[in-house]
Amino acid sequence: MKKKLTVIKVGGKIVEEEATLKQFLDDFARVEGYKVLVHGGGRSATKIAAQLGIESRMVNGRRITDAQTLQVVTMVYGGMVNKNIVAGLQARGVNALGLTGADMNVIRSHKRPVKDIDYGFVGDVDQADGEMLAQLIDKGIVPVMAPLTHDGQGQMLNTNADTIAGETAKALAPHFDVTLVYCFEKKGVLRNANDDDSVIPHLNEADFKKYVEEEVIQDGMIPKLENAFQAIHSGVSKVNITMATAIDGTQGTIIEK
Amino acid sequence: MKKKLTVIKVGGKIVEEEATLKQFLDDFARVEGYKVLVHGGGRSATKIAAQLGIESRMVNGRRITDAQTLQVVTMVYGGMVNKNIVAGLQARGVNALGLTGADMNVIRSHKRPVKDIDYGFVGDVDQADGEMLAQLIDKGIVPVMAPLTHDGQGQMLNTNADTIAGETAKALAPHFDVTLVYCFEKKGVLRNANDDDSVIPHLNEADFKKYVEEEVIQDGMIPKLENAFQAIHSGVSKVNITMATAIDGTQGTIIEK
Numbered sequence: 001m002k003k004k005l006t007v008i009k010v011g012g013k014i015v016e017e018e019a020t021l022k023q024f025l026d027d028f029a030r031v032e033g034y035k036v037l038v039h040g041g042g043r044s045a046t047k048i049a050a051q052l053g054i055e056s057r058m059v060n061g062r063r064i065t066d067a068q069t070l071q072v073v074t075m076v077y078g079g080m081v082n083k084n085i086v087a088g089l090q091a092r093g094v095n096a097l098g099l100t101g102a103d104m105n106v107i108r109s110h111k112r113p114v115k116d117i118d119y120g121f122v123g124d125v126d127q128a129d130g131e132m133l134a135q136l137i138d139k140g141i142v143p144v145m146a147p148l149t150h151d152g153q154g155q156m157l158n159t160n161a162d163t164i165a166g167e168t169a170k171a172l173a174p175h176f177d178v179t180l181v182y183c184f185e186k187k188g189v190l191r192n193a194n195d196d197d198s199v200i201p202h203l204n205e206a207d208f209k210k211y212v213e214e215e216v217i218q219d220g221m222i223p224k225l226e227n228a229f230q231a232i233h234s235g236v237s238k239v240n241i242t243m244a245t246a247i248d249g250t251q252g253t254i255i256e257k
Numbered sequence: 258m259k260k261k262l263t264v265i266k267v268g269g270k271i272v273e274e275e276a277t278l279k280q281f282l283d284d285f286a287r288v289e290g291y292k293v294l295v296h297g298g299g300r301s302a303t304k305i306a307a308q309l310g311i312e313s314r315m316v317n318g319r320r321i322t323d324a325q326t327l328q329v330v331t332m333v334y335g336g337m338v339n340k341n342i343v344a345g346l347q348a349r350g351v352n353a354l355g356l357t358g359a360d361m362n363v364i365r366s367h368k369r370p371v372k373d374i375d376y377g378f379v380g381d382v383d384q385a386d387g388e389m390l391a392q393l394i395d396k397g398i399v400p401v402m403a404p405l406t407h408d409g410q411g412q413m414l415n416t417n418a419d420t421i422a423g424e425t426a427k428a429l430a431p432h433f434d435v436t437l438v439y440c441f442e443k444k445g446v447l448r449n450a451n452d453d454d455s456v457i458p459h460l461n462e463a464d465f466k467k468y469v470e471e472e473v474i475q476d477g478m479i480p481k482l483e484n485a486f487q488a489i490h491s492g493v494s495k496v497n498i499t500m501a502t503a504i505d506g507t508q509g510t511i512i513e514k
Contacts, residue, residue, distance in 0.1 A: 048332075051309050071337060075305075078355075079336020080328060083405065083413055087359045091411035097360045102344040104354045104398060135396070139389070141361060148340065154348035156340055
C-alpha cells in the first residue's frame with residue numbers, strides 16, 4: 001500500500017502577511033505524513049515591481065511577464081517568499097527544501113505560444129519529474145515549490161501555482177497515495193455564493209457538470225475544478241478545496257473519483 | 258578510496274554579467290567528477306537595492322544588512338542569481354539544485370554579535386551538514402549554493418560566499434576527496450602584485466607566514482588564505498586559488514597540507 005502524501009497549495013495572500021503566514025506554517029507543520037507545499041506570491045511581486053517602477057499587467061487573472069517582470073517574479077517567488085517559508089518551516093522542525101521547476105529539472109515547460117495575447121515569459125508545463133522528488137520526500141524532506149519553471153534551454157518561466165500543484169500531485173501519484181489540497185478564501189465550493197456555509201461536501205464529475213450548467217459553479221472555480229478532475233483522472237486519490245485554516249484534508253469540498 | 262569532488266566558489270562579477278556567466282557555466286559544465294558551485298551576487302544586490310531606494314553600506318568589504326537589505330539579498334542571491342545559474346546549468350546537462358543554508362538545514366548560523374560594528378542580519382556559521390548534500394551529490398545532483406544561511410529560528414542571514422564555500426568543502430570532506438577552488442580576478446596568489454604572471458604555484462603554511470611577514474601577501478588575500486589553510490586542516494585535500502577561466506584544479510596557486 002502506498003504511503004499517504006498531501007500536496008498543499010496556498011495562495012500569496014496567506015504567505016505574504018506575517019500573521020497569516022505564521023498561523024499557516026503552524027498548521028502545515030502539524031499535517032501528518034509526507035507533504036509538499038506549493039505557494040504563490042503575486043501580491044509581493046506586484047509590490048516589488050511597483051517599487052522598481054515596473055507596471056504589473058494582468059489579463060484573465062494572469063500576469064503578463066515581460067523580461068523585467070520575469071526578473072521580479074524570479075526574485076520574489078524563488079527568493080523572498082520561498083526562503084521565508086523554508087526558514088519558517090525549519091524553525092518548526094520541518095525539513096523544508098525550496099524548489100523551482102529548474103531545480104533538479106523537476107518541472108519543465110515551454111513558453112506559451114502567442115495567440116490573442118502575448119503572456120511573455122509564462123511557461124505551460126510539459127513534464128514534471130516525481131522520481132527525484134519522491135526519493136527526497138522518502139528521506140523526510142518537505143519540498144516547498146515556487147511557481148516558476150524552466151524550459152531546459154536556460155530560460156526561467158512564470159507558471160501558475162495551481163498548475164504547479166496539480167502537476168506535482170500527478171507526478172507523485174505513482175509513488176504515494178496523494179491528496180491535493182487547494183487552499184481558498186472560502187470554506188469550499190459553495191452551493192450559494194452568498195452563503196459561506198453552503199459548502200458542497202462531496203463533488204463528483206457528473207454533479208460538477210450539472211452545477212456548471214445551472215450556473216451554481218461559476219468563474220474562476222470552473223478551471224480550478226477542471227484541474228481537480230484532471231488530477232483525479234491522472235492518479236491523484238483525492239482533491240480537497242478548503243480554507244487555509246482547515247488543511248487536514250477532511251474539511252471543505254472533497255473530490256474523489 | 259574517496260571519490261573526487263570540486264567545490265568552486267565564483268564571485269558576483271563573473272555570474273552577474275551575461276557574457277562571463279555563459280563562459281563560466283560552459284567551463285563549469287566541463288569540470289569532471291562530482292562538483293558544487295558557490296556563488297556571490299553583491300553587485301546585483303547593490304543595483305537592485307539602489308533601484309528600491311535602499312542605500313548599500315559596506316564596512317571592511319562586508320555589507321551592513323538591515324531588514325530591508327536582508328530582503329534584497331534574499332531575493333537577489335536566493336532568487337535571481339541562483340535560479341539564473343541553475344537554469345543555465347540545466348541547459349548544459351548539469352542537474353543543478355539551488356540551495357541556501359536554510360534548505361534542508363544545510364548551513365546553520367547565528368546572527369553576528371554587535372561589537373564595534375553592527376553588521377545587522379549577517380550570519381556566522383555554526384554548522385554545515387554534509388550528509389544530505391553528499392547523498393544528493395552521489396545521485397548526480399550538483400548543488401548551487403547562494404550566500405545565505407538561517408539561524409534555525411526562522412531568520413534568514415546574509416553570509417559571505419567564501420565562508421559558505423569553505424564550510425561546505427569541510428562538511429563534504431568526510432564523504433569525498435575535496436578540492437576547494439576560489440575563483441579570483443588574478444591568475445593566483447602573486448609574488449609581485451604588479452606582475453600578473455608571478456603566480457606562486459604551490460603554497461604551504463610556513464611559506465604563507467613568511468610571505469605575510471615580508472608583505473608579499475597583503476590585504477584581502479590574507480583572510481582568504483587563512484580560510485584555505487583552515488579548510489586543509491579540516492580534511493579538505495587541496496585548495497586552489499585561480500582565475501574563473503581556469504577552474505580545472507591544476508592552474509593558479511595550489512595549497513596542500
